[in-house]
Amino acid sequence: PARKSKTSKDSSSELAVCHMLLAELEAHRCAWPFLTPVNHKAVPGYKKVIKRPMDFSTIKEKLTSNHYLNLETFIADINLVFDNCKKFNEDQSEIGKAGYNMKRFFNKRWTELLQ
Numbered sequence: 001p002a003r004k005s006k007t008s009k010d011s012s013s014e015l016a017v018c019h020m021l022l023a024e025l026e027a028h029r030c031a032w033p034f035l036t037p038v039n040h041k042a043v044p045g046y047k048k049v050i051k052r053p054m055d056f057s058t059i060k061e062k063l064t065s066n067h068y069l070n071l072e073t074f075i076a077d078i079n080l081v082f083d084n085c086k087k088f089n090e091d092q093s094e095i096g097k098a099g100y101n102m103k104r105f106f107n108k109r110w111t112e113l114l115q
């Protein structure tokens with residue numbers, strides 16, 4: 001029978017996986033563009049083009065303050081980082097290539113850990 005509600009064990013182990021995944025992303029050699037929020041005052045056009053800025057330090061803050069209700073909302077913020085990057089940067093730029101590498105790495109790791 002399908003489980004009605006998540007047990008606390010499930011959500012705490014999912015939370016542990018989120019912390020581990022985020023630590024791996026932050027340690028990746030291609031993480032440098034994504035570690036802190038884009039300074040939209042210094043980057044012309046960013047504030048207008050990117051409606052929902054996101055970065056790894058903001059995700060960490062949200063994770064440690066129990067902002068994420070479930071795994072899906074955590075994964076959605078991670079993907080927002082890479083979607084913003086793809087929207088604002090040329091695919092062949094240094095930042096565009098870093099975003100592509102990080103997205104591939106993330107997809108590989110979370111499917112290994114969670115599926």
Ligand SMILES: Cc1nnc(-c2cnn(C)c2N)n1CCCn1ccnc1
Nearest residue numbers: 032033034038039043084085088089095
């Ligand atoms: C993430 C991200 N997406 N676009 C940028 C960016 C920042 N300045 N410019 C001209 C961009 N296209 N970023 C932040 C990259 C942060 N960074 C840049 C150098 N070291 C970190």
